[in-house]
Amino acid sequence: MNDQPRDTDDPIEPTEQQRVGGSPDAGQQPAVVHAPETTEVAAPATTVATDDRTVEQEDPWGSAFRRIMGGNLVMAVLAILTSLVVGGILIAATDERVQATSGYFFARPSDMLSAAWEAVAGAYSALFQGSILNLARADAGFAQLIKPLTDTLNFATPLIAAGLGVAIAFRVGLFNIGGRGQMLWAAAAAGWVGFSFQLPPVLHVLVAIAVGIVAGAIWGGIAGLLKAYTGAHEVIVTIMLNFVALWFITWMLRTPGLLQNPGSNNPISPAMVETAVLPPIFGPPFSLHWGFVLSVAAVAFCSWLINRSSLGFQFRAVGYNPSAALNAGMDVKRITMLAMVFAGGFMGLAGAQQVTGTVTTGFTSGIDAGIGFDAITVALLGGSTPWGTFFAGLLFGAFKAGGFRMQAAEGVPIDIILVVQSFIVLFIAAPPLVRAMFGLPQPGTKSRRRRRDEAALRAMTKGEQA
Amino acid sequence: MTTQQPTAAPAETIELERAVVRHWKAPISYAVLTVVALVLMVLLARDGDARLRLASGSDFFQIPDALLPARATGVVIVVLLALLTAYAAWAAATVRRVGVWLPIAFGVLFVLGFLTWAGAGAMIPIAGLLFATVGLSVPLIFGAMGGVISERAGVVNIAIEAQLLGGAFTGAVVGSATGSTIVGLLAAMVAAVLVSMVLAVFAIRYFVEQVIVGVVLNVLIAGLTNFLYSSLLTDNPALNSPERLPKLPIPVLESIPLLGPALFKQSIIVYAMYIIVPLIAWGLFKTTWGLRLRAIGEHPLAADTVGIRVTRLRFWNVSLAGAVAGLGGAYFTLDSNGAFTREMTAGLGYIALAAVIFGQWHPIKATAAALLFGFASALQQTLGAIGSPVPSEFMLMLPYVVTILAVAGFIGQSRAPAASGKPYIKQ
Numbered sequence: 001m002n003d004q005p006r007d008t009d010d011p012i013e014p015t016e017q018q019r020v021g022g023s024p025d026a027g028q029q030p031a032v033v034h035a036p037e038t039t040e041v042a043a044p045a046t047t048v049a050t051d052d053r054t055v056e057q058e059d060p061w062g063s064a065f066r067r068i069m070g071g072n073l074v075m076a077v078l079a080i081l082t083s084l085v086v087g088g089i090l091i092a093a094t095d096e097r098v099q100a101t102s103g104y105f106f107a108r109p110s111d112m113l114s115a116a117w118e119a120v121a122g123a124y125s126a127l128f129q130g131s132i133l134n135l136a137r138a139d140a141g142f143a144q145l146i147k148p149l150t151d152t153l154n155f156a157t158p159l160i161a162a163g164l165g166v167a168i169a170f171r172v173g174l175f176n177i178g179g180r181g182q183m184l185w186a187a188a189a190a191g192w193v194g195f196s197f198q199l200p201p202v203l204h205v206l207v208a209i210a211v212g213i214v215a216g217a218i219w220g221g222i223a224g225l226l227k228a229y230t231g232a233h234e235v236i237v238t239i240m241l242n243f244v245a246l247w248f249i250t251w252m253l254r255t256p257g258l259l260q261n262p263g264s265n266n267p268i269s270p271a272m273v274e275t276a277v278l279p280p281i282f283g284p285p286f287s288l289h290w291g292f293v294l295s296v297a298a299v300a301f302c303s304w305l306i307n308r309s310s311l312g313f314q315f316r317a318v319g320y321n322p323s324a325a326l327n328a329g330m331d332v333k334r335i336t337m338l339a340m341v342f343a344g345g346f347m348g349l350a351g352a353q354q355v356t357g358t359v360t361t362g363f364t365s366g367i368d369a370g371i372g373f374d375a376i377t378v379a380l381l382g383g384s385t386p387w388g389t390f391f392a393g394l395l396f397g398a399f400k401a402g403g404f405r406m407q408a409a410e411g412v413p414i415d416i417i418l419v420v421q422s423f424i425v426l427f428i429a430a431p432p433l434v435r436a437m438f439g440l441p442q443p444g445t446k447s448r449r450r451r452r453d454e455a456a457l458r459a460m461t462k463g464e465q466a
Numbered sequence: 467m468t469t470q471q472p473t474a475a476p477a478e479t480i481e482l483e484r485a486v487v488r489h490w491k492a493p494i495s496y497a498v499l500t501v502v503a504l505v506l507m508v509l510l511a512r513d514g515d516a517r518l519r520l521a522s523g524s525d526f527f528q529i530p531d532a533l534l535p536a537r538a539t540g541v542v543i544v545v546l547l548a549l550l551t552a553y554a555a556w557a558a559a560t561v562r563r564v565g566v567w568l569p570i571a572f573g574v575l576f577v578l579g580f581l582t583w584a585g586a587g588a589m590i591p592i593a594g595l596l597f598a599t600v601g602l603s604v605p606l607i608f609g610a611m612g613g614v615i616s617e618r619a620g621v622v623n624i625a626i627e628a629q630l631l632g633g634a635f636t637g638a639v640v641g642s643a644t645g646s647t648i649v650g651l652l653a654a655m656v657a658a659v660l661v662s663m664v665l666a667v668f669a670i671r672y673f674v675e676q677v678i679v680g681v682v683l684n685v686l687i688a689g690l691t692n693f694l695y696s697s698l699l700t701d702n703p704a705l706n707s708p709e710r711l712p713k714l715p716i717p718v719l720e721s722i723p724l725l726g727p728a729l730f731k732q733s734i735i736v737y738a739m740y741i742i743v744p745l746i747a748w749g750l751f752k753t754t755w756g757l758r759l760r761a762i763g764e765h766p767l768a769a770d771t772v773g774i775r776v777t778r779l780r781f782w783n784v785s786l787a788g789a790v791a792g793l794g795g796a797y798f799t800l801d802s803n804g805a806f807t808r809e810m811t812a813g814l815g816y817i818a819l820a821a822v823i824f825g826q827w828h829p830i831k832a833t834a835a836a837l838l839f840g841f842a843s844a845l846q847q848t849l850g851a852i853g854s855p856v857p858s859e860f861m862l863m864l865p866y867v868v869t870i871l872a873v874a875g876f877i878g879q880s881r882a883p884a885a886s887g888k889p890y891i892k893q
Contacts, residue, residue: 029630090690094697175677232873233882235624236823239816251859277705373685380678413696418689425682426664430672 004336008449012457072383078434079427087420088120091412095119130405132396143285147406148401150288156397157357158350161297162371163378165220166348168385169234171306172339173319176237178216178223179372181245182216182344186351187251187367188259189215191269194276194356204275205356209294212352213345219245224337234340242372250365255451261362271361278357291357296390298349303386304343315339370418379426398422477725486561491875492569493558496551499576503547507540507583512855514587521593529723536586543579544549547572574575581845588852596728596839601802603840604736605630605811608794609818610825610832611746616662617785617827618750619780620763623885624680625665629658629814633795635691638800638806639699641708647800650708651735654796655789662788666781676836686813692808699806710804711735733801735793742790747829759783763883766890776890789880794818820869827883839865 046189053426088244092098098119101112129135137144169176174180187221190212199207226232253267254259261270278289317325326332337383350371353365367435378396382388403417435442515535515589520529550572558565581590609626616623636657641650661683668679699706711733719730750756761769793795799806817839825832846854846861854861 034681044550090693094694096701144650177677177681226870229875230873232870236819236873237870239624240820240870243813243816243866244863244870246862247859251857255857373681376678376681378684413693415689415692415696419693422682422686422689426679426686428667429678429682432672442679444853 012355019453037208074440075431075434076381076428076459078438080426082427082434083119083423084124086123086423087416090416090419091123092116093120119410123406123410123416126406126409126412127399127402129402130409131402147285148405150282150286151401152394152398153292154288154358154397155400156393157289157291158296158353158371159374159378159396159400160393161298161346161353162350162375163382163393164298164386165216165343165350166375166379166381167384167386167389168306168315168346169339169343170379171319172315172323172336173322174224174227174336174339174343175235176220176223176238176340176343176345176347177235177373178220178241179347179350179375180368181238181242181372182219182347183351183354183368183372184245184249184365185353186212186216186348187363188252190273190348190352191355191363191367192259194272195270195362197276198273199275204273205278208276208356209349209352211425212355213348215353216348217341217345221337221341221349223344227340228333228336234300244305253365266364268364271364272356276356277360278353287359294349294353295393296345298346300387302389306386311335311338321416347375350375374421377421380425381428398454477679484706488558488561490558492564493555494549496547496554496572499572500544500547500551503540503542503579506731506738507536507579508544510529511537511540512583512586513537515586516582516585517589518581519589519593520590521541523593531589534582536582539582540579543582543637546575547579550575566713577841580601584849584855585852590848590852593724593727595844598726598842598847599837599843600728600732600736601840602843603837604739604797605794606818606821606836606840607743607812607833608737608797609791609815610821610836611829612658612661612662612787612791612794613819613822614750614787614825614827614832615746615759615790615827616784617822617886618763618883619759619783619787620883620885620888620890621666621669621780621784622676622680623665623784623787623822624677624819625683625687625815626791626818627811627813628680628683629661629791630795630798630818631684631691631809632657632661632809634794634798635694635795635806636812637792637796640800641800642705645709647709647711650800651711651793651796654800655792658792658795659785659788662791663759663781665788666784669784669889670777670780675887675889676887688809691740691806695806695808700831706805708804711801735797736799738793741849742793743833745828746790750829760883762890763885766885770890770892777892780890791818817865820865823882824869824872824882825866838868 022096030116043406062461095115097115098112101115105112112133115229128416129148131148133145134148135145162183165182166176193208193211194204197204197207223234223237226237227234235285249259253260253269256262259269261268270336278291281288281292302313305314314325314330314335315338317330318332318339319327322332351368354367354369354371358369374396378392379389381395382390382392399417399421400465403414406412406416407414434440514536516534516539518532518534520532550568554564571632598645609630612629612869613623613626633654637650637654640653641647644650665676665679665683668674669676695706713731713733713738716730720726720732750759758769758774761774762776762779795811798810803810818836821832821835821839824838825835842861842864846858849856849861850858
């Protein structure tokens with residue numbers, strides 16, 4: 001910030017502008033697409049330029065170190081580590097043995113510390129063994145050893161697709177919280193095709209997924225349409241559309257003749273026809289299905305769309321600065337709507353994967369499994385880039401896969417994963433907080449040596465003046 | 467809706483240009499609803515009488531049940547609705563202001579017609595319906611008040627859900643552990659304030675996109691309370707059985723027919739609500755605090771220029787919003803339910819957010835919106851009990867659809883405080 005004094009008694013002091021949601025390469029204000037009421041608060045964002053460039057000339061090594069330690073990857077790693085520590089504290093605090101031994105902590109602290117260590121180490125080793133390598137069953141063959149890894153990919157499959165649905169909207173300056181509704185509609189549509197039609201094997205599952213994608217795209221498009229042509233805020237609209245979709249699908253699932261399984265009184269759909277199920281890639285014992293390949297393809301497509309296509313260029317342009325895009329002759333309203341259509345489409349892929357890959361025995365209104373919200377954390381961790389979303393999806397897929405084992409083996413409720421995930425996003429969203437916690441240099445501030453030199457210089461010049 | 471613009475004529479011959487703007491949205495909305503009523507109550511009319519039970523046990527005097535023949539009542543009401551629509555259209559065409567009585571009369575008639583239609587051949591306990599409405603609205607109203615304060619101060623509060631859930635959990639645990647409901651109530655407020663402070667710190671100090679912080683906080687608190695519920699409360703039921711706040715009937719008022727039991731046979735949280743809502747409305751528009759609050763939400767730079775400390779005021783007001791929402795959270799575990807269950811707020815925080823928007827960021831209007839949404843879900847429960855001709859899911863959808871129509875500009879006008887959601891960066 002500038003040199004002017006701040007209110008020292010402010011409980012919170014502003015530091016520099018952070019923009020998590022938007023385009024990762026845009027130092028812009030949140031783009032309010034059709035409300036060009038840019039007030040004075042918007043402008044200063046650009047004034048917070050770092051002076052890394054000048055530092056570099058005088059102090060190349062220090063600057064390189066500072067740049068790396070202040071970079072996004074280090075931030076991500078630190079955020080993940082910190083969150084795991086917070087999760088560990090929670091696990092230890094709720095462990096029964098830890099609670100029992102804490103009663104005589106001051107008499108024998110080692111008891112409690114070892115109990116805490118065992119609880120945390122046990123939980124996190126179960127997390128690792130459930131998500132990466134199952135070392136306990138290493139002697140049962142290579143397949144058993146790496147099975148958790150394929151489980152991770154399986155859990156990551158819808159997370160990646162849904163993450164793209166949030167990421168692409170971010171790039172256009174939109175916030176798609178509507179993942180739940182879009183996934184539900186996609187699941188319902190894909191499921192309906194999956195259980196009520198008879199088609200040739202490969203074609204059937206592809207048609208089901210395509211119909212799911214279209215359904216998700218339409219539901220996303222409604223939000224985009226309202227945003228573009230009435231100015232309704234997409235956050236509000238997508239939240240509300242989530243609940244509309246939830247109740248609508250619930251109603252269809254309990255109404256005979258619509259989606260309900262004939263002969264059942266429960267709100268559940270019939271099972272998928274065999275031909276509408278995504279086949280496994282490797283076969284037993286692995287559960288990994290071709291949906292993962294579809295997700296990878298979606299990442300590649302999204303990457304091409306954003307970075308290489310003309311439409312993607314317009315997406316990014318509107319995301320950076322809608323007014324400039326409008327002046328350049330782009331149809332901002334159309335782009336806004338299309339962005340939500342694509343976002344809904346990616347969400348639709350995730351929803352279709354759920355019914356054709358994960359839960360093929362009939363779905364309920366809980367088929368989205370919270371993925372629509374997880375997707376927000378995935379996209380944020382991935383920096384709103386397609387491949388970043390891919391790796392973030394893998395990480396959270398690993399958390400999910402390991403979380404189930406952790407719950408089964410160690411009795412740690414899987415909800416801890418949600419907590420760790422949310423902390424990761426909070427820390428990712430506020431790099432200054434993480435830097436402050438680890439004593440890392442803040443970008444835009446000067447290194448200690450430089451500050452010292454400058455102070456010395458000032459002292460000298462002052463001496464001369466006197 | 468006339469605006470007057472002086473033209474650039476010399477002073478002696480000022481001619482005023484009159485721009486006449488006719489607003490057709492309201493008549494169109496009324497017309498659509500009248501058509502809906504026509505279809506339901508006349509074309510799809512149901513036979514039989516609807517018995518509306520207006521009395522309850524402790525009234526001064528017992529009002530007899532109203533026995534309304536469904537078909538005839540439907541016709542009368544559709545005619546009345548059509549007349550009101552015609553009046554609204556005439557008023558719009560001749561650019562006249564219509565009083566607030568018109569939407570109220572329209573709404574009451576529509577609801578009465580709908581009740582008669584849906585309850586044909588059955589008995590609807592109106593007093594019970596109103597009692598349930600108040601009960602279901604309390605957390606919505608507190609949540610909406612939290613939303614109003616926070617958004618008026620310029621911080622988008624998506625985290626109402628988290629504040630309610632955090633308050634509910636803490637209220638239950640502390641209330642059980644200490645054995646005192648009042649301590650539980652205060653703890654619930656403190657917990658919600660802490661949630662708010664996280665929101666405030668990230669939004670105000672670190673300039674993180676406020677919607678993101680809100681959404682993440684909702685997920686975080688849901689995960690945290692679920693985790694603690696599974697790992698602590700299921701093994702120690704003693705920690706999850708708070709004493710419930712006693713119902714304190716107010717001696718005379720509780721015997722008012724129809725409204726008495728619903729309004730004046732409640733616990734202290736509800737009575738606190740009767741005080742807090744007008745207090746916020748008065749404070750927001752009549753006090754220095756309110757003026758400053760609205761200033762930092764509309765134009766923080768201007769507020770800063772006249773010496774208001776924007777960041778500090780925002781921080782404390784967002785915290786205050788949390789305290790109010792925390793009362794709503796406490797209502798779940800200390801009044802209505804008596805124990806914490808997983809994700810027991812079940813999206814009510816989002817309905818409260820909807821009430822804030824539908825209520826145009828005004829405390830009284832937001833309360834009215836919350837009551838409307840509470841009435842919709844109470845009606846859904848009542849109709850579910852007597853066998854409703856409308857699937858209950860559609861009743862549950864109502865608040866969300868209404869909100870979408872509101873933000874899209876079809877119903878009323880929805881304009882957020884200008885600087886809501888925008889961080890203020892001091893130069």
